[in-house]
Each structure stands twice: as C-alpha cells, then as structure tokens.
Amino acid sequence: MAGPSKSLVLDPALQKYYELNANRYKYFRWTPRHAWLSFVYMGLIPGVLTYLTLKTEGKYELRGKRRGDTIAEW
Structure with missing residues (x-):
C-alpha cells in the first residue's frame, strides 16, 4: 500500500542539524x-x-601555433 508509513522514526540528531542549518544566519x-x-x-x-590577469593580458596566443613556436607574443 502506498502512503506515509506509521513506523517511520526520524532521528532527533538529524532533525536538530537540519534546523540549525536552515537557521544558520x-x-x-x-x-x-x-x-x-x-x-x-x-x-x-x-x-x-x-x-x-591584467599583467598577462595579450601575452599568450594559443591559437594558430605550430610545433616549436613559442606561446609568448612579447
């Protein structure tokens, strides 16, 4: 039979943890x-x-490189 079970017992420690987590603020x-x-x-x-990011902006070009080419542009 479907429906809620009467024998379901919730763990009090987990319930306390869930309440604390929900009200953490x-x-x-x-x-x-x-x-x-x-x-x-x-x-x-x-x-x-x-x-x-700003220090190395434009320094590296990874597209269109061949084997042996350097990554650094300057």
Missing part, C-alpha cells in the same frame, strides 16, 4: 577568524587573480 557572529576568511575569499583571492 541567526547564530552567526563576526569573529577575527570569520573576518580574516571573508577578507581572503572576497578580497585577496579575487585581487590576486585580477592582477595576474
């Missing part, structure tokens, strides 16, 4: 560790990638 606090990680992931990494 209510329990968040800024700590020095959170501030540092936020700076690294939102500032430092994109900044370094942007710098490297």
